[in-house]
Amino acid sequence: MVNPQVKAGTAGELAALSKSVPDGLSYGTVGAGGLMQFAAEIFRVKTGSKFTSVPYRGGALATAAVVTGEVQLAFSNMSDAMGQLAAGTVRPLAITTAKRSPHMPDIPTLIELGLVDYPVESWNALFAPAGTPQPIIARLAEVMAQMAKDPEIQKRMSDFGSIAVANTPAEFTQMLREETDQWAKALSAIGLKR
Numbered sequence: 001m002v003n004p005q006v007k008a009g010t011a012g013e014l015a016a017l018s019k020s021v022p023d024g025l026s027y028g029t030v031g032a033g034g035l036m037q038f039a040a041e042i043f044r045v046k047t048g049s050k051f052t053s054v055p056y057r058g059g060a061l062a063t064a065a066v067v068t069g070e071v072q073l074a075f076s077n078m079s080d081a082m083g084q085l086a087a088g089t090v091r092p093l094a095i096t097t098a099k100r101s102p103h104m105p106d107i108p109t110l111i112e113l114g115l116v117d118y119p120v121e122s123w124n125a126l127f128a129p130a131g132t133p134q135p136i137i138a139r140l141a142e143v144m145a146q147m148a149k150d151p152e153i154q155k156r157m158s159d160f161g162s163i164a165v166a167n168t169p170a171e172f173t174q175m176l177r178e179e180t181d182q183w184a185k186a187l188s189a190i191g192l193k194r
Contacts, residue, residue: 001081001090002073003066011094011108011115014073015047024050028062028074031055036062039075039096039120041190046116066090077122078103078161096120103161118186125172141169 006025008014018025029037037053044051054071056062059080065071067089074081075096084090085104094110095101098119110116126144128137147153148166157164167175 001092003069004091006072015049018049026052026054026071028065028071029053036075045190082161
């Protein structure tokens with residue numbers, strides 16, 4: 001998302017603008033090693049953008065910096081951006097997830113725009129200690145699947161820009177393997193080794 005004064009209507013235009021400004025553009029982040037900084041750095045490397053990271057002590061402060069124009073843009077978690085997006089004090093250009101957000105279905109993903117190769121999405125999961133008996137794992141997975149279907153849980157998650165989903169332990173194991181490979185490639189692309 002960008003400050004409304006930024007003269008870019010698309011993520012591609014933002015990348016081009018950053019290269020045309022002598023010192024590039026600055027983006028608000030919650031600090032080194034955060035998911036949204038990785039999103040920004042992947043975008044920067046893949047598009048050749050000129051960005052400078054400006055760390056803040058939280059997503060709300062980084063978002064506020066975009067609103068005030070202290071920085072031109074931020075790659076933010078939806079929960080940090082929802083209020084400002086609704087108020088129109090920032091302008092969304094693209095989504096970093098693999099699929100469009102149901103909260104903003106008209107905003108394209110960076111992947112569909114062809115600007116990055118990897119989605120950047122945050123998720124939460126329930127883990128159990130190694131050796132936990134299979135019946136307990138199955139029951140926990142069942143409870144989580146029921147919870148993801150609960151209308152009240154879905155509403156609460158939606159209120160801060162998230163989507164309640166669940167998968168099976170086997171699907172989650174596969175997802176972790178795929179994300180491990182994806183992040184090894186992404187971090188190597190931005191100059192960080194595993």
